Amino acid sequence: MRPDRSDEDDNPAIHYGLIASANQLMKDALVRDKLSAEKDVLCFEMEAAGLMNHFPCLVIRGICDYSDSHKNKEWQGYAAMAAAAYAKDLLSRILPIKIEAEKRIGDVLSSEFIVEKNIIKEVHNTAQQTNTAIDILDSDRRREKVIAKLPYAKGSTFDSFDGALDSRCHPETRIDLRRQIKEWAENGQGKSIFWLKGMAGTGKSTISRTVAESLEKEGKLGASFFFKRGEADRSSVAMLFTTICAQLLVKILLLIAHVETAIDADLNISDKSMGEQFEKLICQPLSQIRGHLPLASKLIIIIDALDECARDGDTFLRLLSQTRNKWSPSLQIFITSRPEQQIRSGFAEVPEEIRENIELHEIPQPIIKQDITTFLEHRFAQIQKKYTKDGRSLPSDWPGLEAMLALVDMAVPLFIFAATLCRFIEDEVYSNPTDQLKKVLKYRKMKSDSEMDKLDVTYSPILKQLIDGRPEKAQKSLVKRFQIIVGTIVHLAEPLSRSSLATLLDIDNQQIEGQLSSLHSVLSVPSSAESPIRMLHLSFRDFLVDADRRDTNLFWVDEAETHKMIMTKCLDRMSQRGYLQENICNLPDHGTLRAEIDNRIITNYLPPDVQYACRFWVYHLKESQSYINDKDPVHRFLLDHFLHWLESLSLLGRIMESVHLIRTLQTLVHDKNMEISKLLSDAMRFARRHSSIIDRAPLQVYSSALIFSPMTSIIRNFYINKIPHWIEKLPEVESAWSAVLQTLEGHSDSVSTVAFSPDGTLLASCSRDDTTVKLWDPATGSLQQTLEDHSRSVSTVAFSADGKFLVTDQ
Incomplete structure (x- = not known):
């Protein structure tokens, strides 16, 4: 409490200092005292807040409380009277002439208003720009989130790092062909598909990259996918549509919401059939935004080397033909391939009115000669310039x-x-281009009527120089080393680095480097030992494995034997101590989700060569054309490491492939009555039942997967000791696997009829109420395609005798 004042205390006191003005009432004593201490504030008011920024004035206020929660109006009248009296006294002391010299308030406020209006406009524009930037940022984040859910085939686009050094067409070559392709691309109302075909080595991929680069600059490229045999993610259609979809999301922002909806509706869409992925990730989203796109605007999809897509090229083409009305209003598709039977068969089902064909090897020879001459002149000029620059x-x-x-x-x-030949001539390992050229010209008189004859002339000079001038014994040793090292490189399912290759083959790194040093004209050999080695062209592999040249090609590579050797090396590597074992990455508990594990930790415990072995040992076993038997290396590996192998596949995000891998192993069992056959049958049921939970949490393979398998399961009983010790009482489970192999879910109502194709590879089902027909892969249970054009209920479905057509009663 304030003590009573004496008579002397009634005299006025003058305080000089800072008055704080705010846009809200001060009612907090703590905030008041804090500001008073930090800013040396005497008092607080709010009516004048902001006024002095626009109007130069003196504010006269009456103070009536303590700026805290005890505020009241008891002294407000007195404070107002005191302020008025002071203002009157102040004004009486100002000479009228000085007042007349000042600007009128209206004039001041008018000019200040204009300035303020401009400031407000600027602030508004800035706010709009900020909102736009935030919207773009939100859109980018949303797109990145969606793309992260789509498996992406690394190195498959025309401008990927792996393809950055691949050649483009010289500006003065392929002029007429590039003009035809440009005219097709610009005619949005013309044919939807352009097929460029040609035999190996005729320049299809170079043309594709050139066309893609040109379309990208013009803003017409939607996506590109370059198939490549020998690179797992690029040698099948498994990631084709997810990769294309991810690229389209970058080009067409309107697609993001619709693709996101499709993924949210089916989190496993990337594991579904080619047809279902194409329908839900590309066709449906495009149809939903068609009204918002320019009528004449069509994006081009480039698919290169379709023949290098293992066994699915014709299926892909049939899918394009059957669904053309869904995608053709928004897209055009440019395809290159060799004219192989499978691809020709697929294109035979694409109506001629929607496809345009050009055969590279049927282009008039004078034009090809001129283009090759132009290319050689350009490259030889580069070699000469480089050679001269080095002081020679x-x-x-x-x-x-x-x-x-x-x-x-x-x-x-x-x-x-x-x-x-240009790479061969300029190879720095051989310092004299003239001598290198002479080696090539020695083959000028060789008969070269066929494609393989041409490849002989292409690759023989490069390989012969590896052994020229060496004693016979040394030659045999060098050829053997070549067949092991280079034979492995050309047969790998996915490229490996020098260091990984050396570890997998158990060969000294220096030997690998020595073998590759003189093969830069046929192999891409990065300077880093950790970067993958790649074939520059698939025709090199074709030349090495051509069975007709087994007796004439000293460097001939036996495909089956090489695959068998690689498979053995894979089993040996996985079986080495410290790799495939329980809890490979030393996770804290069985509930640790795969999504929570850093990829660097996985790579630390599973080096690239071990990862390769886990993913592809079955592939090499199959390609070796070998059978598996009881107590052989494959049987022993599965008994020792089956659960460890599943754990590793889960860590690598590949557990869903396990069903296919096990099924492949089943086809390689020589006698179905063997123990290995029974083990694989049980393993198949085990993987099908539990792959979903193992995919989420790798260590669940040792707990819930074992615990909830039937009592008579071979896998359960063999690995029963792997169940965690803290699980004291096991639940009651079924005695044996049920007769139900798989449940196919997709129809929205009851199914009226099912029918198998004559070869058993497809199952058709129809529903009377949802008016659809669905095609399934009975081996995997995956939905291949949904036919939705029926206007009434469908009660019957059947395949034609040859399995090419499907008939319904509507």
Whole structure:
């Protein structure tokens, strides 16, 4: 409480200091005292807040409380009277002439209003720009979130790092062909598919990259996918549509919401059939935004080397044909391939009115000769410039007209010959381009009527120099080393680095490096030992494994034996101590989710070569054309490491592949009565039943998967000791696996009829009430396609005798 004032205390006191003005009432004593201490504030008011920023004035206020929660109006009248009296006294002391000299309040406020209006406009514009930036940022984050859910085939796009060094067409080559492709791309109302076909080495992929690059600059490229045999994610259609969808999301922002909805509705969409992925991730989202896209705007999808897509090329083409009315209003598709039977069969079902065809090997020979001449002249000029820059010299007219004509004749129609010989001639391992050129020209008189003859002329000079001048014994040793190292490289399902290759093959790294040092003209050999080694062209593999040249090609590689050798190396590597074992990554508990595990931890415990072995040992076993038997290495590996193998596949995000891998193993059992056959049958049921939970949490393979398997399960009983010790009482479970192999879910109402295709590879089902027909893969239970064009209920469905057609009663 304040003590009573004496008579002397009634005299006015003057306080000089800072008055704080705010846009809200001060009612908190703690905040008041804090500001008073920090800013040396004497008092607080709020009516004048902001006024002095726009209007120069003196504020006269009456103070009537203590700026705390005890505020009241008892002294407000007195404070107002005191302020008025002071203002009156102040004004009486100002001379009228000084007042007349000042600007009128209206004039001041008018100019200040204009300034304020401009400021407000600027603030509004800034706010709009900020909101736009926030919307874009939110959209980018949302898109990244959606794309993260779509498996992406690394290195499959035309501008990927792996393809950055791949060649493009010289500006003065392929002029007429590129013009035709450009006209097709610009004619949005024309044919929907362009098929560019040609035999190996005729330059299809180079043309694809050139076209893709041009379309990208014009803003017309929707997506690209370059198939490549020998690279797992790029040698099948498994990631084709998810990769294309991810690229389309970058080009068309309107697709994001619709693709997100499709993924949320089916979290396993990326594991579904080709048809279902195409329908839900591409066709349906495009149809939903069609009204918001320019009528003449169509994006181009480029699919390169479709023939290198294992066994699915024709199926893909049939799918495009059957669904063309859904995608053709928004897309055009450019496809390249070799003219192989499977691809020709697929294109035979694509109506001619929607596809355009060009065969590279049927382009007039004079045009091909001129293009190859232009390419060689350009590359030889580069080699000469590089050679001269290094302080050496070549004749000004090198290589000479005669040599040039001979090289062109040797090359036609294979651009791969021209590209390979240029790499061979400029290889820094061999310092004299003139001598290298002479080695090539020795083959000018070789008969080269067929495609393989041309490949012989292309690759023989490169390989022969590996052993030229060496004693016979040394030659045999060098050839053997070549067949092991290079034979492995060309047969891998996915490229490995030098270090990983050395570890897998158990060969010294220096030997690998020595073998590859003189093969830069046929292999992409990065300077880093941790970067993957790749074939520059698939025709090199074709040349090495051609069975017709087994007796004439000293470097011939036996496919089956090489696959068998790689499979054995894979089993050995996985069986080494410290890799495939329970709790590979030393996770804290059985509930640890795979999504929570850092990839660096996985790579630390499972090096790249071990990862490769886990994923592809079954592939190499199958390609070796070997059978498996009781107590052989495969049987022993499964008994020792089956659960560890499933754990590793889960850690790598590949557990869903286990069903296919086990089924492949089943096909390789020589006698179905063997113990290995029974083990694999049980393993199949085990993987089908529990793959979902193992996919989420890898260590559940040792707990819930074992616990909830039937009592008579071979896997359960063999690994019963792997169940965690803290689980004291096991639940009651069924005695044996039920007769139900799999439940197919997809129809929204009752199913009226089912029918198997004549070869048993497809199952058709129809529903009377949801008016759809669905095609299933009975082996995996995956939905292949949904036919929705029926206007009435469908009660009957049947396959034609050849399995090519499906008939319904509507």
